[in-house]
Amino acid sequence: MATQDELKQQAATQAAAMVQPDTVLGVGTGSTVAFFIDALGARNRQTPLNLQAIVTTSNRSRQQLEANGFTVSELAAVDHVDLCIDGADRVDHDLNGIKGGGGALTLEKNVAINATHNVWIVDQSKVVDRLGGFPLPVEVLPVSCEQNFRRFDQLALQPQYRLNEDGSRYVTHYGNYIIDLAVDPLPIPAGLAALLDQTVGVVEHGLFLNMTDEVLIATPEKIEHWTRQ
Numbered sequence: 771m772a773t774q775d776e777l778k779q780q781a782a783t784q785a786a787a788m789v790q791p792d793t794v795l796g797v798g799t800g801s802t803v804a805f806f807i808d809a810l811g812a813r814n815r816q817t818p819l820n821l822q823a824i825v826t827t828s829n830r831s832r833q834q835l836e837a838n839g840f841t842v843s844e845l846a847a848v849d850h851v852d853l854c855i856d857g858a859d860r861v862d863h864d865l866n867g868i869k870g871g872g873g874a875l876t877l878e879k880n881v882a883i884n885a886t887h888n889v890w891i892v893d894q895s896k897v898v899d900r901l902g903g904f905p906l907p908v909e910v911l912p913v914s915c916e917q918n919f920r921r922f923d924q925l926a927l928q929p930q931y932r933l934n935e936d937g938s939r940y941v942t943h944y945g946n947y948i949i950d951l952a953v954d955p956l957p958i959p960a961g962l963a964a965l966l967d968q969t970v971g972v973v974e975h976g977l978f979l980n981m982t983d984e985v986l987i988a989t990p991e992k993i994e995h996w997t998r999q
C-alpha cells in the first residue's frame with residue numbers, strides 16, 4: 771500500500787508532465803507542491819522547458835525552485851500566468867476547496883485568480899463530500915484583528931489565532947495575522963465566503979470556490995482526474 775507521501779508524489783509527477791514549454795507557470799506551496807518542484811526540476815534538467823517565467827506563492831517554494839535551477843519572478847512582473855499548480859487542504863466534488871494550511875493563502879489566491887488554468891494536486895485524504903474538517907484560515911489586518919475575532923466568535927465560528935511553536939502569533943508574509951475558523955462541515959461555503967469578502971480588515975480567506983479547473987487525486991489504485999464541467 772502506497773504511503774501518503776508516495777501518493778502526493780504520484781500526483782505531483784503527473785502534474786509536472788502537464789507543464790508546457792515556453793509558458794508562464796505559477797507554483798503553489800506545501801508538501802505536495804514540494805514533490806512537484808523536484809519533478810519539474812528533474813524534467814527541466816533532462817529537456818529544458820525554457821519557461822517564460824515562474825511565479826510562486828511562498829519563500830519556501832521560491833528557495834526550492836531556485837535550488838532546482840529556476841529563476842523566480844514576482845507576480846506583479848508578469849502579464850499573465852498560463853498554468854498554476856498548487857495543493858489543497860480539502861476539496862469537494864464541485865472542485866471547491868479550503869487552502870492556506872501553510873499560511874500562504876493570500877498570494878495563492880492572487881496567483882490562482884490570474885492563472886488561465888488552475889490544477890490542484892492532492893492525495894485522496896483531502897477529498898470530502900462537504901467542505902470542512904480543516905481549519906479555515908482568514909488573514910486579517912492587525913489593526914482590527916480583535917474586532918474581527920469577536921465578530922467571528924459571535925458567529926460561532928470558533929476563531930483561534932494561528933500561533934508559532936513558541937506561542938507567539940503567526941505573522942504572514944504581509945505582516946498580518948491568521949485567524950483559523952472551525953467549519954465542520956460548512957453548510958453554505960459561498961455564504962461564508964461572501965461574508966468574509968465583505969468584512970473590513972479581512973485581507974483574504976482560504977475558501978477557494980470555483981477557482982480550480984482540474985484536480986489530480988492520487989489513490990492507491992490510480993490517479994483520478996477531475997475537471998470542472
Ligand SMILES: O=C(CO)[C@H](O)[C@H](O)COP(=O)(O)O
Pocket residue numbers: 798799800801802803856857858859868869870871872873874875878
Ligand atoms: O494551501 C496550502 C498552503 O497554504 C497548501 O497547498 C495546502 O496546505 C496543502 O499542503 P500539503 O500539500 O502539504 O498537504
